[in-house]
Amino acid sequence: MNRILFNIHRVLAFLICLPLLLICVSGSALVFKHELDSILMPERVLVGEATATRLPFDTLLQSFNSHYPGYEVTGWRIFAKPNRSDLVYVMAHGGSDWSSLFVDPYTAKILSPPQPPRYYLTDALRELHYQLLLGKVGLFIAALLAVLMCLQAITGLILHRKFWKVLFTLRFQARPIIYLGDMHKLVGVLVSPVLLVLGVTGAYWNINQLIYSVAQPLAAPYIVDQRLYNSSLSVDALVAESRKRFPGFEVSFIALPAKPGYAINVLGGRDRQNPFFSEFSVSLSYHAQTGVLITARDIQDAELGDQITHSFRRLHFGDVAGLGSRMIWALVGFSPLALMLSGLSMYYLRRPVRKRIAERRREGRAQ
Template structure:
């Protein structure tokens, strides 16, 4: 049984070697996506609003966007009120299902960019590559497959080297290269496995969820405004924040399909550090603005909170800079595991071939 598990571990690692390396490197970079965006594009991403600055009403901002870009429709809106982060506004080009993104100063009402494809900038392109390999639905399926392989490699490695902890501090680095790399492979895999398993499982879950949604759902071209643009969006936001205790709206989703509501997603105060900033929400009728529903993650039970935690767990953003540094570093460990594992596989193959040649030569001498 152990030999079979070892072979599966080895062959699956070789099969997924390059994709896992690419996912590892891209994911480790994306841990610091916000910081990189601010460094690479400060004029679009970073604001210098004063402490007393207040956001302009949402309907006023929306009207300005609609006036300046009449060939687009508002679809979604990332809301920030920290005085230094620009809003991210997502638009859909009319008579298509193509999404674009622009940056907005919500305090002065200035558009900091025009609509650009959602994968135009480096970190956005890298994010699409990390999740989809730039292959849309097919890429999501591939991402799920490689996520499942990484999950299996982590679990099988723990089973194969479960006794390694007993000699963790007696590594054979002074012997020969094979033993040194073997112990390094086991050490890195064992110590990194908790984080790698979290990354593998959350990534696998997301890809399966998104792929299932995309295969069931066909994006239809947006040819008209599907909400009443005379609604007081700012009042709806304020109403949402009153309905859910402590609620702070961070995301506005506007209808881009028939039957959709106007929905505000946001954060609520909690002792749970793994709750995301989009866990709770309130929705309103897209035409009348009448209240429809609300949800509070604090009342959704353990299952709902676990699912919501995947967002912070995948990118390690639950503990500030320290957890992000740890996640980024551990996320790169598949590079070292790939290098040491490949050498060990090559060494075993070479040794096996040499042994076969010797047996063949011995048989020929006897013949």
């Protein structure tokens, strides 16, 4: 049994090591996406410590529309950190592709022109992480890699199920193959639980997205040519209504219609909520023309299964316990490199042993 598991573990390692390394290392970088953006483009991401309150959303929207009359805002991302600019998603009239820009929420100053996806380094890293820059094909490969990574972690834990006996044993004076084996077991056992979490959450998202994309009927992309919501509606009034319905509500994202029939969605979180719930745990939908509430949902009132899948966001990005968990997640992202190097080294060092065994078998058959 152990021999079969060992062979499965080894074959999986050879199959997934390189693409998995790309996904894990890019994921480690994305754990600190904001910090990287702050270093690479502080003039766009940072707005300085806020000395005043945010401008109303209606004022911010009006300011953008006056500067870019040929664009429509489809999403407005608000971050919890007061010194961080807002990220705005827009679509140009006559097109169907989205782009993004940064806005200072205290002055309404537009900090960057609309830029397409992958324009910024960290956005390209995100595409690499989720789709390997290969679109739907990459989405499928990433989902498959996530499943195989889970299987790899499970077989490793079964093979070393009595790991506690020699977990922190590193025989420095032993032969290289023994020392490498000790290190491989130590790293593998320590990081396997986190790799399982990353694999399960990543596979869930990618498989769901694949199913959704396959189920969608083929249709020509919608060409934006007009505003799809009532301009006289006050977004601030909708946010205020959301806060009235859910005390402690803090808005994180406002989604404006990108296609006919879409609603205005207000998403956010609540203070003192479950730490596993994300900043999108509360969602409200309003009619795009009348502003009448359509649906309102708080994940804490949902079924247990929905709460578990909702927690996948924080679990995948490692921000369940703040900076400490993010640092652990980032380090785990580099662990496949250590496991790959130690595994390949052991495979290379075992070559003489395998050669001798093969020669003995040939001699036995010759007799």
